[in-house]
Amino acid sequence: MINEINGINASDTWHDAIAVFTEVPASSTEATRPNIFRIAGFPRRETVSSNVLAYFFDPAEGHGLKDLMLKALLRTIHKEDMDVSDVSVSTEASTGKNNRIDILLDLPDISIAIENKVDAGLYNDLADYRSWAAEQSNNDSAIVIVLHPFNKFVLKDHPSARGLVVGQDLFDVHYDELFRNALGMLGEYSLDADPRSVDLLQQFIDNYSPERKQKKMDNTAADITQFVLQANGIEQQLVNVRQSFEKYTEAARSKLQTVHADLISRWAEESPVKGKSVTLADNWEWPKRHKPFNNQYYAQSFKLENPGSGDGDRIITCEFFFNIEFNDGYVVSDPKSGSFNTIWYKAYWGGRNPNQKPEVRITNPYNQTLDAKLTKSNEDIKNAVEAAVERTLKTCWNI
Structure with missing residues (x-):
């Protein structure tokens, strides 16, 4: 007997496949946090790394972390007793051999030349670095540190190490060794530090730490394995789910666009508040570049102002949007509070892209369901949007 669901042949749908796609605990992968190095497009740029390190190595800089990173570096090479009362920091210092x-x-007791390696191999004349650093110091004492992220890095007998002795005037420091020492000392320094600098240091560590990157890779591998096991045997049905959801979101988007355009046209002839002067100052859709399956929040918006209200430039923005789950950057929905047939509505003071803090929110609850479903006619949805907008404007402008 062929099983039917709401009159649809279930053997041709993905309903049963989804029903057996059991929920399993999510992996420990953390949400990707904003990181200035990745956003700016130089997550592995060596000069960027060197400049940031130089900033934190200099106790006189405005970060407020004082000698934290310098002490962390000295602790890594077991020279924590060095005097750091007077420090000079420079980058891209040119030697006599160019x-x-x-x-x-340059410290009171010693000068330290750091060769910072992010991706490239070691091919530098480290003996020249040490000689130049010694010439620039006040006491003719200098060492070279190779700072790197490589787990199988061997400095002894390396061609670049000729003329130097590992452990005496030449040291290799792994990024994570430096970071662990810095983080271990951060608590005692952070109270007096600029919070933005502390956050920048954390972002730098997140971006350049091989240990943290490996952990994320391990979690990613676990996520892939988990999905592959769950999807085994129902791959095509899951593809059908995605395709069906994309069709739904594109259809809903198209429907709300049409409703929005019709309301704009209607309001061009008559104000949404009967008998009152209300101007449609602007209108837009968000986001402009729509990716149906990835984006769960799609809004059509109106920016309205009432020149005769006495509120000056007090502007109200009203939005209506779909679907079951959304995160507009200000409020995250509870999926249980709506369905794929729900249209949401909200209103706030201000125009496009305001900081929608609680004090500027008008609707309460902020995201609320509209008195019309997506499956209703366009006219029913337009009437529901218009009624919600009218209620909002009457309340806020006392009209």
Whole structure:
């Protein structure tokens, strides 16, 4: 006997496949946090890394972390007793042989030439670095540190190490060694530090720490394995789910666009508040570039102003949008509070892209369901939107 669901042949749908797609605990993968290095497009740029490190190595900079990173570096090479009362920091220091030292630290007791490696191999004349650093110091004492993210890095007998002795005037420091020491000391320094600098340091560590990157890769692998196991045998049905959902979102988007355009046309002839002067100052849809399956929030918006209200430039924005789940950057929905047939509505003070803090929100609850379903006619939806807008404007402008 062929099983039918709401009159649809279930063997041709994905209903049963979804029903057996059991819920399993999510992996420990954390949501991707904003990171200035990735956003700016230089997550692995060596010069950027060197400049940021030089900033934090300099106790005189405005970060407020004082000698935290410098002490962390010295602790890594077991020279934590060095005097750091007077420090000079420079980058791209040119030697007499026209070699460039990534970071040069001049301390009262010693000068430190740092060769910072992010991706490239080691091919530098480290002996020249040490000689130049010693010449620039007040006491002719200098060492070279190779800072790197490589787990199988061997400095001993390396061609670049000729003329230097590992552990005496040449040291290799792994990024994560430096970061662990810095984070271990951060608590005692952070109270006096600029919070933005602390956050920048955390972002720098997130971006350049091989240990943290590996953890994310491990979690990613676990997510892939989990999905593959869950989807085994029902791959085509899951593809059908995605395609069906994309069709739904595109159809709903098209329907709300039509409703929005009709309301604009209607309001051009008559105000949404009968007998009152209300101007449609602007209108837009969000987001402009719509990716149906990835985006769960699609809105049509109106920016309205009432020149005769006495409120000056007090502007109200009203939005109506779909679907079951959304995160507009200000409020995250509870999927249980709506359905794929729900149209949402909200209103707030201000025009496009305001900071929608609680004090500017008008509707309460902020995101609320409209008195019409997506499956209703366009005219029913237009009437529901218009009624919600009218209620909002009458309340806020006392008209």
